Amino acid sequence: MKNSSDTSRGHGEGRAAAEARFEEPADGTTRDRVMSSILHHGPSTAAQLADRLGLTPAAVRRHLSALGESGQIASREQRVFGSRGRGRPSRVFFLTDSGRADYYTAYDELAITALKQLAAAAGPDALAAVAQARVDDIEAKYRELRAARPDQDPAQTLAESLSADGYVASLEPAVAGRQICQHNCPVAEVAKVFPELCEVETRLFSELLGSNVQRLATIAHGDGVCTTHVPVDVEITRKRIGPPVSG
Known part of the structure; x- marks a missing residue:
């Protein structure tokens, strides 16, 4: 017999999977949108991409991770002009030569x-x-x-x-x-x-x-x-x- 924690965890995992399916109907299409957004807006943070594409930051980070593993994007610390606040600066993501090659003919x-x-x-x-x-x-x-x-x-x-x-x-x-x-x-x-x-x-x-x-x-x-x-x-x-x- 499942205890309450197992049931709760199961519901949580099911809900997360359902949200992922709702947000990402086609990984290839969504990742193309992520890359296109970076191409047209320049190096971007995960939060900026999420705002532009209407996705959650978590969903965007999953796509960024996959694109990074495939070598299509890379990241660096965001440049800060003037005084820097507390905490580490955000990371911005940009297209690599491999990522840009998809747009050349x-x-x-x-x-x-x-x-x-x-x-x-x-x-x-x-x-x-x-x-x-x-x-x-x-x-x-x-x-x-x-x-x-x-x-x-x-x-x-x-x-x-x-x-x-x-x-x-x-x-x-x-x-x-x-x-x-x-x-x-x-x-x-x-x-x-x-x-x-x-x-x-x-x-x-x-x-x-x-x-x-x-x-x-x-x-x-x-x-x-x-x-x-x-x-x-x-x-x-x-x-x-x-x-x-x-x-």
Whole structure:
């Protein structure tokens, strides 16, 4: 005969299983949603993911554990700017190269092959022209947004123009400035072979913001986020020269 504790435990286990089935109708689908949320919002805590996806933190942690075991995500301590409160900082989860590979296609291989042939046939100047043409679209979007919002922080405008081009960018606080964080890179696989793409992009950031920005990390080099440091003098520059004049 079962005692009351056995019965209670049985009911508890049954309820937990029922809740799990309700929350996770398809593990693959839910885990895809978790990965997609991290891709589009950048490194995230379990609580942030639970809030976005409408799941309990416990359910999200189960998926994060499975994704971590498969090598699709990794975690690190959340960066804290300013004074840190009591307790350990939360952990944020980000996509690994393996996790990002699910979002890349055979077009990356085609682009790499085409650029290799172009460089071999026409030389490095032709490759530089391709890299410049790629960032011309970013510049055009930036100038369009600056004209519409001349009083907005130019670094924020740049982040928004990058997001419009698929980079899922945000502007984050940092010591002695801010950081433009690009949580996705549509050309990451190509940039691994042709780092000129990243170099031209960084130069464009400096030109648009009127400041010597510094690229700290790139997805192409295996980092979780492309990170560019924007020093505080950008705000001074913006007030001095005002919004760019369209030509």
